[in-house]
Amino acid sequence: MEVQTKNQLSKRKLWVFPWKYNESFIISIGLLIIGFLLELFSNGKGFNSPIWPANIIILLSLIIYIVFTNIFIKHPLIKWMGSVPAAISAIVIFTLLILLMGFIPQNKASSSMLINKLGLNHIVQSYTYVLMSLYLLIILGYATSKRLYPFNFKNFAFLLNHAGLWIVLAAGSLGSGDIIRLKMAVNEKQTVWYAYDETNHPYELPFAIELIDFSIDEYIPNIAFANISDGKIITNKSKQKLPEIIQGKTIIMKDWSIFIDEYYSKSKMVDSSYVLTTDTGATPSAYIIATNKKLNIKKEGWISCGSFKYPQKLIKLDDQILIGMLEPDIKRFSSKIKIYSPNQKVEMITVEVNKPMNIKGWEIYQSGYDKSMGRWSTLSIFEIIKDPWYIVVYIGIIMLIVGSVFLFWHGKYK
Amino acid sequence: MDIFSFSILVYGTISLWLTGLLILFFSKKNIFFTKTSSILLVIGAALIGFYIISLWFYLKRPPIRTLGETRLWYSFFISTIGLIIYFRWKYIWILPLTLAFSILFLLLDFLKPEIFDQTLMPALQSPWFIPHVIAYILAYALLGIAMLISVWALIMFNKNKFDNNYLKICDNIVYFAFSFLTLGLLFGALWAKNAWGSYWTWDPKETWAFITWMGYLLYIHYRNYHKNAIKIPLLILSTSFIILLLCWFGINYLASAQNSVHVYSN
Numbered sequence: 001m002e003v004q005t006k007n008q009l010s011k012r013k014l015w016v017f018p019w020k021y022n023e024s025f026i027i028s029i030g031l032l033i034i035g036f037l038l039e040l041f042s043n044g045k046g047f048n049s050p051i052w053p054a055n056i057i058i059l060l061s062l063i064i065y066i067v068f069t070n071i072f073i074k075h076p077l078i079k080w081m082g083s084v085p086a087a088i089s090a091i092v093i094f095t096l097l098i099l100l101m102g103f104i105p106q107n108k109a110s111s112s113m114l115i116n117k118l119g120l121n122h123i124v125q126s127y128t129y130v131l132m133s134l135y136l137l138i139i140l141g142y143a144t145s146k147r148l149y150p151f152n153f154k155n156f157a158f159l160l161n162h163a164g165l166w167i168v169l170a171a172g173s174l175g176s177g178d179i180i181r182l183k184m185a186v187n188e189k190q191t192v193w194y195a196y197d198e199t200n201h202p203y204e205l206p207f208a209i210e211l212i213d214f215s216i217d218e219y220i221p222n223i224a225f226a227n228i229s230d231g232k233i234i235t236n237k238s239k240q241k242l243p244e245i246i247q248g249k250t251i252i253m254k255d256w257s258i259f260i261d262e263y264y265s266k267s268k269m270v271d272s273s274y275v276l277t278t279d280t281g282a283t284p285s286a287y288i289i290a291t292n293k294k295l296n297i298k299k300e301g302w303i304s305c306g307s308f309k310y311p312q313k314l315i316k317l318d319d320q321i322l323i324g325m326l327e328p329d330i331k332r333f334s335s336k337i338k339i340y341s342p343n344q345k346v347e348m349i350t351v352e353v354n355k356p357m358n359i360k361g362w363e364i365y366q367s368g369y370d371k372s373m374g375r376w377s378t379l380s381i382f383e384i385i386k387d388p389w390y391i392v393v394y395i396g397i398i399m400l401i402v403g404s405v406f407l408f409w410h411g412k413y414k
Numbered sequence: 415m416d417i418f419s420f421s422i423l424v425y426g427t428i429s430l431w432l433t434g435l436l437i438l439f440f441s442k443k444n445i446f447f448t449k450t451s452s453i454l455l456v457i458g459a460a461l462i463g464f465y466i467i468s469l470w471f472y473l474k475r476p477p478i479r480t481l482g483e484t485r486l487w488y489s490f491f492i493s494t495i496g497l498i499i500y501f502r503w504k505y506i507w508i509l510p511l512t513l514a515f516s517i518l519f520l521l522l523d524f525l526k527p528e529i530f531d532q533t534l535m536p537a538l539q540s541p542w543f544i545p546h547v548i549a550y551i552l553a554y555a556l557l558g559i560a561m562l563i564s565v566w567a568l569i570m571f572n573k574n575k576f577d578n579n580y581l582k583i584c585d586n587i588v589y590f591a592f593s594f595l596t597l598g599l600l601f602g603a604l605w606a607k608n609a610w611g612s613y614w615t616w617d618p619k620e621t622w623a624f625i626t627w628m629g630y631l632l633y634i635h636y637r638n639y640h641k642n643a644i645k646i647p648l649l650i651l652s653t654s655f656i657i658l659l660l661c662w663f664g665i666n667y668l669a670s671a672q673n674s675v676h677v678y679s680n
Contacts, residue, residue, distance in 0.1 A: 084635055084638065084639035085639070087635055088632065088635055088636060088639070091628055091631060091632050091635065092632065094628070095625055095628040095629070095632070098621060098624055098625055098628070099625055101616065101621050101670075102618065102621045102622050102625055102668070102670060103668065103669075103670055104670060105669055105670045106616065106670065124616055172613065172614070179612075181611065329535065330535065330536060331536070332536055332539070333536060352536070353536035353537055353539070353609060354536065354537065354539060354540040354605075354608055354609050355608075356608060356611070363611060365609075365610070365611050383610075383611055385611040387611070390607070393613065397600050397603065397604065397613075400596060400600055401596075401597060401600055403596075404592075404593040404594075404596040404597050404600075405593065407589055407592065407593040407596075408589070408590055408593035408594070409502075410589075411503065411585075411586045411589045411590065412582075412585040412586050412589050
């Protein structure tokens with residue numbers, strides 16, 4: 001059987017319908033080359049995503065054109081568009097382009113002029129990528145539309161997966177031009193209604209933000225031992241987690257046993273010891289008693305990781321080992337903010353990492369703070385994003401999730 | 415968490431599953447024995463479910479706050495999914511694989527209760543973290559099996575001992591795995607949107623995950639169209655796994671991936 005079809009394929013003349021792999025790959029590779037040429041002649045300036053309303057017009061005409069031609073035009077070309085060879089050629093060539101992206105560092109100038117000129121160091125903004133995505137969208141569109149009409153419930157999972165992917169790709173790429181991404185830095189007790197875009201142009205928002213309080217929660221700091229000679233941290237076993245500083249705990253390190261006699265999460269330095277405080281700039285500190293039974297030595301004193309206000313404090317155990325405290329890792333940082341709208345409405349909300357808040361179609365993300373001040377930062381940095389297409393993309397993602405569950409449930413063979 | 419009753423759960427579940435699996439493997443398709451083993455396996459999974467519910471009452475809040483608690487849920491989900499696949503498809507091999515994962519998570523909670531609250535940087539503290547990782551781990555495990563079968567099938571093909579069932583098994587495994595691969599990718603996208611405001615940024619890991627996904631997508635489409643082809647689909651399957659490995663470990667060494675948010679820290 002298979003040998004026969006292979007012979008038929010090789011005898012068949014090129015460009016005679018029905019088109020198979022040869023035609024599909026010639027078209028895909030042709031588009032790839034056209035993309036590279038366009039990129040070469042536009043001097044690597046790249047492609048700007050269409051914005052509203054151009055993108056919605058392109059999207060709707062694409063849908064209408066695909067569905068209409070699929071229903072009313074019975075040309076073998078239309079049949080080819082929704083065929084597996086076309087799909088496979090599109091998958092292979094698009095993947096090859098992304099494979100280049102996987103190897104060539106993106107968004108920085110390459111030492112090779114050819115890579116820069118062909119746009120291979122900014123593939124996502126290149127004509128090649130745009131052309132190949134469009135080709136993929138059209139092929140995927142025809143494949144979907146072929147099973148959409150006439151409708152058969154048997155194709156439900158197929159449709160969820162293919163239409164879902166089409167929606168995600170189309171809305172994600174065509175909608176990207178409408179995304180507004182701004183940065184805003186607010187000090188505590190300050191009210192700001194301007195945010196800045198990537199080129200540092202101010203942008204007036206339909207609301208103002210007052211930062212009531214910025215706060216950071218930290219993990220318990222770790223104790224660390226370091227070699228005096230090279231300053232490298234040493235551990236008991238390789239890659240073991242460093243011990244936490246917990247009052248009353250004893251830590252064994254080589255011949256040393258270290259007892260943590262006192263631990264303050266917030267303290268200040270007075271003379272050469274530490275006392276509890278809630279003042280700005282407070283630092284964690286611990287009083288440790290270190291004993292070496294082998295050599296019969298005992299050392300005790302304060303260790304502290306320090307803050308912007310107080311210095312770091314270490315203890316020299318012997319000629320080789322230093323003991324100290326590492327700066328605590330950040331557990332959570334969040335901003336309590338007041339939102340003022342023109343209609344006099346005032347809202348109090350909290351934003352933190354992974355928990356953005358939606359205000360009037362704008363999503364407010366907790367992005368950063370003044371790192372030099374650490375947990376005493378009174379400055380909070382927000383990212384404020386408007387993404388009008390997100391609902392469309394979400395619909396596509398949900399369709400794909402349901403489609404994946406169907407794929408899992410049905411498998412291939414019953 | 416009450417460690418005493420937790421130890422009963424861990425010992426109980428592990429012994430139920432091990433007995434169930436042993437009976438199943440030596441049952442020789444005897445209906446009485448396979449039914450007994452099924453009952454033991456289901457009770458084992460139900461025990462975890464029961465423990466989660468009692469923990470819920472005990473804590474007076476849903477037990478989803480700490481990582482240790484989420485691991486409990488995943489022990490429960492993985493074993494349940496494994497059992498569903500087994501009952502639905504009669505694939506015995508899925509049982510040791512998924513139950514081993516499930517036991518691993520139970521043991522992690524049991525042996526290291528102090529990592530119930532592990533330090534995680536704020537961006538990782540997301541409800542999507544565990545589903546994202548679990549979906550990928552499951553997919554990778556299944557695709558590893560598919561790769562082994564495909565290599566075996568290629569060897570058999572060269573010895574003219576090829577059996578078409580090899581490809582059929584690969585198909586079903588790839589379908590399961592691909593659904594998890596897609597779910598992992600989508601959960602990652604939803605997470606990224608919540609954490610950074612964009613679904614997809616072509617971070618090197620994302621780029622390679624996409625290439626991996628396309629590799630298996632190619633396999634599925636090729637198999638659908640060329641039902642009698644043998645060598646090419648098997649080659650696509652084994653090559654895709656090489657890409658998967660590149661995506662998993664390899665990108666740590668690629669020049670293009672030096673600033674990726676996904677590179678594992680040492």
